[in-house]
Amino acid sequence: MAKILCVRNDESDVAELAFVKDSDLEVTYVSNCGKALEMLRENEFDGLYCCGQNSPRDSLTELFRSKEILDLIPEALALLDADNQIALHNARLTNWFQKPNMVGLNFYDAIGPIDIVGDEPSPLATARSTRQPCTATLMVGDRYYQLSVIPVIKADTKARCEQMLVSLSDCTENIMLRQKMEALHQAGTVLADLRPEEIYEMDKEQRIELLVDNILHFTKDLLKFDVVEIRLKDLETGILKVLLSAGINSKESKGTLRAKSFGNGVTGFVAATGQSYLCEDTTDDSLYLNGLMGAKSSLTVPLIFHEKVIGTFNVESPEIGAFTENDLLFVQSFARDIAVALNTLELLNAQRTDAAIESVTEIQRAVAKPIDAILNDTVHAIESYIGHDPDVTKRLRSILQNAREIKRSIQKVGEEMAPGDQVPATVQVGQRSTLKDKRVLVIDADEQVRDSAHLLLERYGCDVETAHEGREAMLMVQNCDHENDYDAIIADIRLPDIGGYDLLMKLKAINVEPPLILMTGFGYDPGHSIVKARQAGLKANALLFKPFRLDQLLEVVESVVAPETASPST
8 A cells, every 4th residue: 555645734625635545555644744743754655745835836935945854865956946947956966967056057957968878859848748757768969868757737727837846766776777777688689590591511629619709708898807618528427628718827727627516617607506506706606616826706698498407607806795696697598599599500419410400490491481471462462452353363362371381381391301300409390389289470670589480380280470560460461271270370569560469459350369469578568568468468478578498488389379388488
């Protein structure tokens, strides 16, 4: 229940206030700002409301002049007049922007120069003209701030907004964290982004060398770590073999380590347990074995693929406590991409993979885009001719059927070229039998996502088709024959022409309800699309956060096409 502190400076009938009638609010009343200050010191409140004979503007000014209250607030605050000049401000605004007295200055001039980040170019003007609160992100120097603007409005008039309350909160750490995560994701994508012609031109050693060079480059450039070691676990013996070693020069680091909880250092412990390990002081940690000469702290995370530990990723520093929880988050994210890259290059199962596997992959990649282009162009053409020329429409539908049949035939030939006993056990279709022959439509403006959908799902027997945006997807759905309806539709939450929730409603409107799966960046849900989609029938587990792991993609698809046999989500 939200707690509100209400300051009323007369005997007004506060029972008539609209928010008092809300049963979800707990309201505490005080008669003046002095008592409000005492209450704020002793209690926590979710909001402050001023009312009475004096206007909210007057009460707000009185509160601003109670400097003790303002100094308790962690944000920088300022009260602006009708010309966006600072009438009052708290000490934090002065401290942050190193100007002793900002009264009388234009707000932007006082804190600037600034850059406004995002889609709201004029938050002050917008808040004043709409008489509604407005937010934006400002960049001042090398810092980021969340700006909140609240117009001070007399409730019973439509007069011009004479004052506005603005607050600034420092969000630099969050934004820098997000930017670094995005950069790491892009780097991780590059690790596994080998074109077919590149793969076929390289032997095993060349692929390893390229991967090692890329990992070392991004580790130094993005993570800013110079001492790094990657070991791969032999799944039969448990021996941890060095794949990459930079800055590690001690005898212990060159010795044999095994995936065991004790006696094999932090690396052995992480490989055995699958748990990340942050060693803040190597001199006071019984697990640590010397790696970097003079190392005082280390960070080690497992490389995990298909829920199995396949190796370890270790960084070290000559300083005690050099690594933070954010560093742990970054390294874990990068380690997931490294594990995917290792699998893509077939480093773990190269001895059991022959030329037939590579041929099948090449064929599937070669035909996926052209056939999708034929399907996309054909459904657009059908929409143009339908109702005008039945014969042309019939021929176009025949093209759709033939294109789909060509792809099914190629997939069948591919299965014959690469029989199951030649495929590594971790990627055998038999282990995902519920996905075989399932028809999946993937909708995303990102070409890489569409390519990945073909590559990842078709190896398990799925029949994948793609679309660029919502309108095209609806045409694809409407031009499926009943024997070949889609078993699942995977759509980005924000397509160029439609949102995830609206797409779901359009599918419902034409009585087509294949299981829908929505994809989104972690924590990103514009317009609460996911919440509304779930209320409209989206399954609770039908959600993928980008970047997603292969096992997560497979499990989510399984859970919607065959929920009775799907394995628990990781």
